[in-house]
Amino acid sequence: MVSVRHFALDSLLVACLLVAVVVGVSIPGSFLIGAFLERYPSSPPPRIASTVPDEDGWLLDRESEHFIYYTRPGQSIPDWAVELHEFTYSEVTKLFPVAGAAKIKYYRYRSQTDLQRAFGHPRKGYAYYTDGGSTVHSVYSCHPHEVIHAITYSLGRPPAFFEEGLAVAYDWRFALEEGEVHALAQGKLGRQGLFPLHSILTTRDFQAYDSLTAYVEAGSFVKYLIDTYGPDKMRSIFTLPRYGSTQEIEAAFQEIYGQSLSEMESEWRAFLRAWHPPERPSLERKLSLLLFSGSSLILVLVGGIALSSMANTALEKLTRVVAGFRC
Numbered sequence: 001m002v003s004v005r006h007f008a009l010d011s012l013l014v015a016c017l018l019v020a021v022v023v024g025v026s027i028p029g030s031f032l033i034g035a036f037l038e039r040y041p042s043s044p045p046p047r048i049a050s051t052v053p054d055e056d057g058w059l060l061d062r063e064s065e066h067f068i069y070y071t072r073p074g075q076s077i078p079d080w081a082v083e084l085h086e087f088t089y090s091e092v093t094k095l096f097p098v099a100g101a102a103k104i105k106y107y108r109y110r111s112q113t114d115l116q117r118a119f120g121h122p123r124k125g126y127a128y129y130t131d132g133g134s135t136v137h138s139v140y141s142c143h144p145h146e147v148i149h150a151i152t153y154s155l156g157r158p159p160a161f162f163e164e165g166l167a168v169a170y171d172w173r174f175a176l177e178e179g180e181v182h183a184l185a186q187g188k189l190g191r192q193g194l195f196p197l198h199s200i201l202t203t204r205d206f207q208a209y210d211s212l213t214a215y216v217e218a219g220s221f222v223k224y225l226i227d228t229y230g231p232d233k234m235r236s237i238f239t240l241p242r243y244g245s246t247q248e249i250e251a252a253f254q255e256i257y258g259q260s261l262s263e264m265e266s267e268w269r270a271f272l273r274a275w276h277p278p279e280r281p282s283l284e285r286k287l288s289l290l291l292f293s294g295s296s297l298i299l300v301l302v303g304g305i306a307l308s309s310m311a312n313t314a315l316e317k318l319t320r321v322v323a324g325f326r327c
């Protein structure tokens with residue numbers, strides 16, 4: 001009888017401890033992991049679709065809040081890509097609201113050959129806009145740059161310098177590391193120099209350069225303008241005609257920003273020269289999270305032990321009553 005009682009009490013104690021450990025580890029653990037992922041949405045880089053024989057036809061793969069995905073038979077869009085697109089959508093529309101926009105149709109091609117067969121050019125992606133909304137065609141499962149174009153088409157088609165600049169500024173590969181695009185532009189400023197802005201201002205000139213330097217430069221300048229002077233002025237820039245001359249764009253810029261493009265360029269170059277990567281709060285934050293989760297674990301464990309101790313006492317009392325013992 002006594003050994004049965006002990007066994008019952010011991011089992012209860014072990015069960016309580018197990019619950020305490022599981023709860024103690026899972027709650028702070030999931031909080032820690034969730035917070036970390038929120039800070040570092042480090043999704044794997046987009047990968048090029050493998051080159052396999054093409055099969056015609058599109059299948060509706062999945063749908064998210066702002067996107068409808070179509071893939072070739074046998075392919076699908078992974079969760080991380082959907083999440084990153086939604087994240088990009090949310091970041092861009094926070095600055096440039098596009099109320100009532102239709103969902104973006106996203107066609108993921110099997111390979112670059114597959115996409116080239118459809119469009120005739122060896123590109124990785126396209127975005128375009130019709131009355132029915134925006135569409136992205138891409139060889140990647142995840143293509144934030146084209147997605148940003150798809151979002152901003154409803155704002156207008158400004159000179160390519162600004163349109164590409166905005167897409168680079170908020171593309172996760174350049175922007176999510178808190179100013180990475182400025183780091184790239186700063187590096188180019190120090191090494192081979194940047195193009196004078198007036199030389200890449202028109203759509204024709206920008207496309208003639210069509211180089212990483214021109215894209216990074218546009219991205220850094222546009223991000224600087226938005227961060228320093230707000231999104232409304234950039235929204236005005238997006239109403240400019242796509243094929244204006246350098247003089248026309250400079251005049252419109254002067255009117256919108258109240259200073260000339262060359263003055264703004266000097267200001268931005270000074271900013272770039274003095275730019276430092278933002279301090280990463282991660283270490284302190286991680287330490288405080290660690291402290292929090294450690295304390296939580298201890299609290300839950302202590303709580304679990306206290307609870308099991310109380311249950312132990314109660315069970316013992318009950319056992320004594322049932323067995324006819326008196327204290």
Ligand SMILES: [Zn+2]
Nearest residue numbers: 145149164167
């Ligand atoms: Zn682009």
